[in-house]
Amino acid sequence: MFVRLSIAVAALSLLSGAALAQGAKLTDPQIAHIAYTAGVIDINAAKQAEKKASNKEVKAFAKDMVRDHEAVNKQALDLVKKLKVTPEDNDTSKALSKQAADKLAELGKLKGAAYDKAYVDNEVAYHKTVNTALETQLIPSASNPELKGLLQTGLKIFQGHQQHAEHVAASLK
Amino acid sequence: MLPRRYLTTLALFALGAIAVPAHAATIQIVMENLVVSPAEASAKVGDTVEWVNKDILAHTATAKNGDFDVTIAPKQTIKSVLTKAGTVDYYCRFHPNMKAVLKIAP
Numbered sequence: 404m405f406v407r408l409s410i411a412v413a414a415l416s417l418l419s420g421a422a423l424a425q426g427a428k429l430t431d432p433q434i435a436h437i438a439y440t441a442g443v444i445d446i447n448a449a450k451q452a453e454k455k456a457s458n459k460e461v462k463a464f465a466k467d468m469v470r471d472h473e474a475v476n477k478q479a480l481d482l483v484k485k486l487k488v489t490p491e492d493n494d495t496s497k498a499l500s501k502q503a504a505d506k507l508a509e510l511g512k513l514k515g516a517a518y519d520k521a522y523v524d525n526e527v528a529y530h531k532t533v534n535t536a537l538e539t540q541l542i543p544s545a546s547n548p549e550l551k552g553l554l555q556t557g558l559k560i561f562q563g564h565q566q567h568a569e570h571v572a573a574s575l576k
Numbered sequence: 577m578l579p580r581r582y583l584t585t586l587a588l589f590a591l592g593a594i595a596v597p598a599h600a601a602t603i604q605i606v607m608e609n610l611v612v613s614p615a616e617a618s619a620k621v622g623d624t625v626e627w628v629n630k631d632i633l634a635h636t637a638t639a640k641n642g643d644f645d646v647t648i649a650p651k652q653t654i655k656s657v658l659t660k661a662g663t664v665d666y667y668c669r670f671h672p673n674m675k676a677v678l679k680i681a682p
Contacts, residue, residue, distance in 0.1 A: 467670045473651065474633050558611065559635065563610040566673050 421528075427494070429544040435483050436490035438541060438567035442532050444477040444503040448522070451507060458519045464571050466566065475557055482553055488506060516575075523572045534558060536558070541545070602626055602655075605636045607648065607668070612676040617674070619630045620681045621661050626655045635674065 423425040429437070445468055452465035465572045483490055506525060513521050606613050608630040619625065629635050629648040635644045643664055647656045654662045661682040668674035 470670065471633050476631050556632065559609045560631075563671050565671050567671065570672065 417473050420444060426434060429493075429540065430491070431486075431493035431545060431547050431550055432488050433493040433495070433540050435479065435550065436487060436492055436496050437536075438497055439476055439479050439490055440496040441536075442472040442479070442534075444499060445500065445526075445529065446476075447473045447503070447507060448510070448525070451475070451510065452522050455510075455514075455518050456522065457515050458575065460571050460574060461519045461523060463569060464523070464526070467567070471560060471564065475560060478553060478556075482549055486547060486549065488547075488550075520575050523568055523575060526568040527565060527572055530561050534561050539563070544562075579596075589665070600624065604628060605632060607674065610668075610671050610674055612637075612668075612674050614676070616677045616679070618679045618681070619658055621658055621681075624655050624657050625678070627656070629653070634670060636669045638664050638669045640667070645669075 449465040449468035449472070453462060453469070456462045456465060510518060510521055510525070537554055542551060542554045543556065545554055579623055593677050599620070601619070602624045603617055603619045604626045605617055606628045610631065610633075617625075623673065626635055627646055628646045629652055631648060632650050633650050634650055637648070639645065641662070643660055643662065643663060644656065644666070646654055658678075661680045664680065665677045666676060666678060
C-alpha cells in the first residue's frame with residue numbers, strides 16, 4: 404500500500420511539475436486536451452489488457468475501461484465541438500503520454516499473472532493520480548461551466564474505476 | 577374516417593384499462609453519477625420498475641440470484657415488470673460498486 408501510494412504521489416508530482424512549468428493557470432483548451440489524453444491513455448492500456456490478461460475479472464475490468472472512457476471522451480469531443488474550442492497540446496499532456504508509452508512498453512514485457520497484477524496495480528495508481536489532478540487542478544482551473552461539469556462527472560466515474568480496480572487488485576492477492 | 581379512428585382509440589384505452597390490474601404500481605429507480613437510488617426499494621409482484629439511467633455510461637441492473645439482468649443504455653429508461661417475489665440484491669456488471677436492494681412482495 405505504501406509503495407503504491409508513493410508511486411502515485413511521484414506520478415502526481417511529475418504531473419503537477421509539468422503543469423506548473425508553464426507558470427500560468429491552465430486554459431480550457433489545455434484542460435480539454437489533458438482530460439482527453441488521460442482517457443486515451445487508459446483506453447490504450449485496456450486494449451493491451453484485453454489481449455494480454457489471463458484472469459477473467461481483469462479482462463472484464465479492461466472491457467469496462469474501454470467502454471466508459473470511450474463514452475466520456477465522446478462527450479468531451481461533442482462538448483469541444485459545441486463550444487468551438489480546439490484542444491491544445493501542452494506540457495502536461497506530453498508528460499502524461501510519455502509516461503504512458505513507457506508504462507505500456509514495460510507492461511508489454513510481462514506475461515500471465517505477473518502481467519494481470521501489474522496492469523491492475525497501475526490502474527489503481529493511474530486513476531488515483533488522474534483523480535487528484537482533476538480535483539486539485541483541472542476542475543478548479545476550468546472556466547467554462549459545461550467543461551467543469553463534464554470534468555466533475557468524469558471525476559465521479561473515475562473514482563468508481565479506482566474502487567473497482569482496488570477491488571480487482573485485492574482479489575488477485 | 578375520423579370518428580372511426582376515434583372510436584378505435586377509445587376501445588384501445590378501454591382494453592388497456594382492463595388489462596392493467598388496479599394495484600400495479602410503477603417504481604422509479606434512478607442511476608446517476610454511478611449511484612443507485614433509492615438504495616433500497618420495495619415493490620410487489622406485478623409492479624413495473626422504471627430503470628432510469630441519467631449517466632453518460634451504460635449500466636446494468638443484475639440480480640445476484642439471476643432473477644433479472646437489465647441493460648440500460650446511457651440516458652435511457654427501461655421498464656420491466658416484476659414477476660417473482662423475494663429480496664433481491666442487484667448490482668451493475670460494468671460498475672460493481674453500484675449496489676442496491678429490491679424487496680419484492682408476493
